Amino acid sequence: MKLFLTALALLLPVSAATITVIPSSLAPAVGESFTADVLATGVFMTVPGEELILFGFDSFVSDPSRVHFVSAAVGPLFLEAGLAGAQVSGFPLAFSLTEGDFTEPLLLATLTFEVLGVGGAFIGVQSDPNTNPDHGLFFLSTVLPIDASARIGPVPEPSTMAMLTVGTLALCFWRRFSRLQ
């Protein structure tokens, strides 16, 4: 998990505040809803002295047949911003948040998901600040990306799952052909 997040961070164009997604349950049952907090830490680490004025991002699920996004609520320091190009957006209650205005981690939003099917999945948040004018963590002079994910449930690695499926099918065919013979 930690390795995955680190790898993801390396792909980002700008070194950013650290965003994490913390699910309320790692193995929710089918039919259950669960929440996930979107947290920011080191918000001003790369932009010291800046003011946070707005954020906007989209939710992400790896397999919509298993988990789907239901809703989001911005954190207590924010108001819904209603950006057209972001699923979730908010601006501070005041004009801006500066260092010292809050204790980290900063809760940007809490997302609600619902489990639809058996098996594990990734959930998360994603942004595209370079092309989407509503995405990112907006400071007065710059915009940082908001990207993070978490894994839900005891889900096998996709490659293991595929091998298992092939093996099972092969066994079935082998047994069928054996009976015929």
Added chain:
Amino acid sequence: MRRLSLFAVFAATLTAQSVFINEIHYDNTGTDFLEFVEVAGPAGTSLAGWSIVRYNGSTPTAAVVYTSPTADPAGSDTFAAGTLIPSQGGGFGTIAVRYLANGLQNGPNDAIALVNAAGVVVQFLSYEGPVTASGGPANGLISNDIGIAQDGTEPVGASLALCGTGLVAGDFGWMKRTVGDPGAINACQTFTGSLLPTLSLSGATLAEGNAAMTAFTFAVSLNSPAGVGGVSFTANTQTFGANPATAGVDYTALVNFAGTIAEGLSSGSVTVQVTGDTMPEPDETFQLVLTNISGATPASVIATATIVNDDGVLVTCGTPGATLISQIQGAGLASPLTGSVQIVEGIVTGDFQTGGLNGFFVQEEAADQDADPATSEGIFIFNTTFPVNSGDKIRLTGTVTEFGTPPLTELTGVSTLEVCSVGNALPAPTPLTLPATTILDLERLEGMRVQLPVGMKVTGNFELGSFGTVGLATTRLYSPTEVAMPGAPAVSQELMNTLSFVNLDDGRSASNAGLDPKPYPQGGGLDADVPRTLRLGDTVDGQPVAIFEQRFGSYRIHPETAVQFVFDNPRPAPPVGSPIRVASFNVLNYFTTLGGASICGPSGSVSCRGASNAAEFVLQRDKIITAINALDAHVVGLIEIENNGGIAVNDLVSGLNIAAGFTKWTALSTGFIGTDSITTAFIYQSTVVAPVGAFKVLDNSVDPRALTNLNRPALAQTFERIGPRADLTRFTVAVNHFKSKGSACTPTDPDTGDGQGNCNLTRVSIANALRDWLATDPTGSASSQFLIVGDLNAYSKEDPIGVFTSAGYRHLNAMFAPGGYSFQFFNASGFLDHMLASPALERLVKSFAVWHTNADEPAVFEYETNGKNASQLLTLYNPDAFRASDHDAIMASFNPLCGDLDDDGDVDTSDLAIGRAALGKPVASVDRRLDFDGVDPTITGRDYSALARCFAAFRAPR
């Protein structure tokens, strides 16, 4: 001009028959005794002064008067005053003059004269042979012998008497009687019958004459002299015959003419004046009718006059030899028969022989039109000598001529013209389809009666005041490069304009002061005070019928009845905007140096422009002042103001402030700029904005590409809005006046035919220099807010505009006023006046508008007094803003303080709240300034970031 005159002449010869000698006794057996001469006449006739004069005809060739013995009583042979003929029977009576003995000679050849009170011999009778009088009242007259005589055997009291039945002497015959009855109606005589003479009217046949008037005299005759009170009648002319003469044209009608024949006269006449001309035509007739005849018994009361053609041989209507108009017109731009003499026959559709066109239009009758729509059925006849009227069917001979460029096909040198018939229905009008597909589609209608399409728009009125014409098109036309790119698209647009256009003319050539009132609009023509104007964009009501032709370089129509307009482009109120308004206004050569001499410009040797004299300047100044104060911009870039070191602009500011009632305006003091007699200038409202730093000028010394020997230098000044953090509100305005298209910039920059006109490269050159100069922030504004304004003498699609837009400048005209215009040129509209904003400023613009006070209005409302008569100087001028100049003013409003969305002069949480509320909403639904990056369809996070930066900037300490 035919002159109306009428008179009648009466004449009569003297024949008196109503009083006559009725009985004579001059001889009897023995001594003559009781001789007498009896006179008879209508009872009541006065004989005062009448007399009986005796002639002794012993020498018949020289009968002499004798007076002895006298009448009895003496002197009674001259009737005394008060002598009236008594009434003795049948309305007649007798009086006898008596002689006692031997009073009358016994002959042979003696005579008696009856002489009236005027001394005129009424009757001169003789007996026993005729005589010739020598001396006395009958001197020289030969007597009428009565044919019978007394031979001296008759008894005393016998007589010679008129016997029979009648009223006048001629009704009776002389008889010898043995017993006379002097002083009484003869026993053998009965007076009976009508007293009235019989009246007869006879006509006249005369050659028409070639000029002026010919008198046609109708004789009115009586068969006997008019009685007491004379004869009176009423005479009227009337139309008559197969080739009727036309009253008012061919002759002067008599209407209820009162005629008389005086008592005693037996003839008179009535004269009608016939108009002479040299036009071959049939013999024409009219009649005279007498009514209300009193004093005579009518025998004939209608008589005919025949006006005999004396103007040469007629061509004959309907006979072979005529050429169809369609064959003369042909299918091309010019006639295939140019130069040939042709006979045509058709209907006169429009008579413009007076008013200056000097001719008329003839169109082929429907039956004679060919089936080829490519050939016109109408033609212009250049002729004023043969008068015609609309509806006349005529046959004429003339020479086919092409007149003007492009040419109008017409017939000139008309040698014969016959009016075949009058009052014919006109050929049905042909629909005028616009835009035409090709020029030939218009050419084919030349000279024809057409009907306009519905909804024609006024697209030109520059010559309404001068020549009475109005440019019409299916829609407002635009200068080609306003709407099409230079080159082939513009050339194509130019053709489309031509195919969409027709000039509405007024059938006259009157112009300027002589064109009074102006022919349009309805209600009495142009009037600045009412106001009654005709603006571009107004609409022709209905579908007028008109003659279509080509003249003075354009196809034009002469309507049959006055064209009415629907005024659907009314005069607009000034545009509004806040909080800062910047305008650009070409003030049409505002010069305080008057008269046009070559004493202007920095060198004192350039031709002055503008008002010719002080009176004109007052008119010009008042209109400009009204316009600028009404526009109420805070910064005005002026174009075409005199370059005289600030005198002109200071004069204007002085006038503006007096009109405003306070020191509202300040002129930016620049001194002379450049070398021309005109310059650009700034005036501003110092309570709202303040200049920051010094003005700067772009001329050849800064960048040779400015070409300021031809272009006017650019003048730039940074301003700021007065208020908190004014430093954040700085914006720089550069006002410009690029080289016009009016004349070629030789040798390297002529009109290339691409639609951009002369000197495009010269304008492009300064545009490049200006773009680069502003990029250096020449005024040191430290602001990215730049606004280029002025008369760039280039339309919106032309290269100089592209120079700026390619560099990121935003063309406010195109963004805010698509389909707009600021200038009218040759019946087309377009923007010569522009505003181009840097991106940073454009994002702050709230509005841009054109105040259409000038481009849409007739030029004749301008201050110029030339070409106006005294009345027009009043009616065509009003010190209002309309046609204060030839260019419309353009104005942008913006708030130079970014983020001040509520325009209250600060950027605070109220402004943030506006921004936050707009997040995610469509751009079109919110204040356009919220779309800071101008990219996305909604207000985005990036837009909000920009707002936040404005907020932060304002919040930061200065």
